[in-house]
Amino acid sequence: MKILLYGVSHKSTPIQIREKYVIPQDLIATQYQDITQFDGVTEVVILSTCNRTEYYLYVDETTFMHGEMLRYIAEYTGFDVSEVISTSYGKSNNDVGEHLFHVTTGLDSLMIGETQILGQVKKALAESQKHHAVGPILSSLFNKAIAFAKRMHTTTKIDQVSFSPSTAAVKIMNAEFEDLVDKRIVLVGAGEMIQIVANQLAKQKVEQVSIVNRTLAHAEKVSDEMNEYTSSLHHPDKLRRYFSPFELKSLPVILAKADVAVVAASADGYLITPELLEKVAEIRKTEKSLLLLDLSVPRMIDPKSILFEGCTILDMDQISAQNGKTNEVREEVIKTIKEELEEELEKFSFWYRERKAVPYLNEIRSRNTLLKDRTLKSIQQKLPELSTHEYEVIDKHMASIINHLSRSPIQAMKEAAKMEKSENKQDYLDIYGKFFGLKISKEQPEKESEADE
Structure with missing residues (x-):
């Protein structure tokens, strides 16, 4: 296996x-x-x-x-x-x-x-x-x-x-603009990644965020939740609207007014294409650039759109490249995790190698259980005058003796399975199995039975 x-x-x-x-x-x-x-x-x-x-x-x-x-x-x-x-x-x-x-x-x-x-x-x-x-x-x-x-x-x-891709996108926005408060930001999608971006924008009190989704009800739900959250952060006594919902068909008009668009959605084809950007350009009354961040995989912004003048487009890999620089604190954390990881992997390796012995362990326990049951039945036939309590005492002590006698062969099987050289592992198990008279079928399931107490 x-x-x-x-x-x-x-x-x-x-x-x-x-x-x-x-x-x-x-x-x-x-x-x-x-x-x-x-x-x-x-x-x-x-x-x-x-x-x-x-x-x-x-x-x-x-x-x-x-x-x-x-x-x-x-x-x-x-x-x-x-x-x-x-x-x-x-x-x-x-x-x-x-x-x-x-x-x-x-x-x-x-x-x-x-x-x-x-x-x-x-x-x-x-x-x-x-x-x-x-x-x-x-x-x-x-x-x-x-x-x-x-x-x-x-x-x-x-x-x-x-960083998550969503927080990385917000970091890129902050690097592009001195202040996001008065920027027009479009979020295409209504899933978890968009909600994380929206949450970050709410904390920065961005005043004009459009949430565009194929299903308007989903966009409305996210907008309502984010408006309540933003208001609770900045003026809990009054509900203000920072987030507005729109249907997907409104995207060209919404983009025409935007500074940034973040896309995290799924569809059968691209949501933003050169043709759509042509429509945006016809409506747009300014020469200011448009930053498009695509967090979708598969991509929802047609790569050909990069040729469209006035647009800066970054896909998931490019967003990663801009946020890939590590700092000293992060490097120290990573070093600590890797040290802990080595110990954890060694435990898993031992556990996994032990699994090779499971069919042998099951056979030992099955054989011992059968031996105990046969012996107890023989005692019941030869000493019918024994009480139920006396039978239970005998059964308990027989189980204890069998467990004690089984301990060494079971431990030997586990140690054989842990042998580092995998090419010899099955050989050792087979040798021990033959020594203890075990017959293991190749079809025997690798599910370990519970040990007898």
């Missing part, structure tokens, strides 16, 4: 290729259904965010075929298998664990230390559980990574030195 990872991220793949790998929410169920049907696949977790798409698999390597998975990804993305191989990365076993721990803590993020990824990893695990695609191995791996990330956010200053 082996843990595998297939993936792309901002580190391996540019956005124009990476966006082809993104899995919309309405296709997640289909992918789980498809992949769990592949030969040898026993567990799957799919992590798809704006900056990465990753497939975590637990497979029986004797029947699983890498080519089948690669062809599946190729068919979905529209690339050739050779292109999938060249644009993606693959990892196995301990390397998968190390990678997931880095991802969950934000060390592998576009914005080092950003906190949104922790919620996205938790959501990915919950989604896999919803589709009954995860088992004890990946569930344990993900839960260990989530617990570690939570602990790091609590014990270090990572929350104070991290």
Whole structure:
């Protein structure tokens, strides 16, 4: 059995290729259904965010075929298998664990230390559980990574030195303009990323923010919430309107008056195109430039729009590049997390290697339970005059004796599984298994039974 990872991220793949790998929410169920049907696949977790798409698999390597998975990804993305191989990365076993721990803590993020990824990893695990695609191995791996990330956010200053794409966008706005208070800002979308941007703008008391969304009710809801929040911060005795909702069809008119637009949405095609910007230019009565920040993956601003005069366009990768500089505090926090991470990964490595001994441990416990039950039945037949209490006392002491006798072989199996040289690992287990007279079927499930008390 082996843990595998297939993936792309901002580190391996540019956005124009990476966006082809993104899995919309309405296709997640289909992918789980498809992949769990592949030969040898026993567990799957799919992590798809704006900056990465990753497939975590637990497979029986004797029947699983890498080519089948690669062809599946190729068919979905529209690339050739050779292109999938060249644009993606693959990892196995301990390397998968190390990678997931880095991802969950934000060390592998576009914005080092950003906190949104922790919620996205938790959501990915919950989604896999919803589709009954995860088992004890990946569930344990993900839960260990989530617990570690939570602990790091609590014990270090990572929350104070991290950026999310949304906060990075606001930082770019502040660098572009001396004061945002009187600037006209357009937010396209109404999801979490837009709400984070809106929250930051509310704190800065920006007076003219338009929220544009395909569904007007969603834009109205976010606008109402942000108006209440902004008023509570700056003049709690009076409700003022800083945020205004608009339908998507109003976008050309709204952009014509804007200084900045932030796009974080999803659609079948681009929302901002050269043709739309032509309409904006016809309405716009000023030569001032328009800053367009695209937080969407796939991108919602047509890359050809960069040729349009008077517009500065930054996509997710470019926003990251402008905010990628680290400071001394952040470097110290990252160093601390990596030191803690080494110890945590060693624990996971030991735990995972122990899993190789599970079929042997189950066989020992099963055999001992059978022996105890047969012996107790024989005693009941030969000594029928014993009371129920006396039988219970005998049963308890027999269990204690068997547990004591089993302790050494069980510990030996676990130690054999922990052997560093993986090529010898199964050999040691087989030797111990034969020594203790264990018969292990290759089809035996790798689910550990509870130890007898």
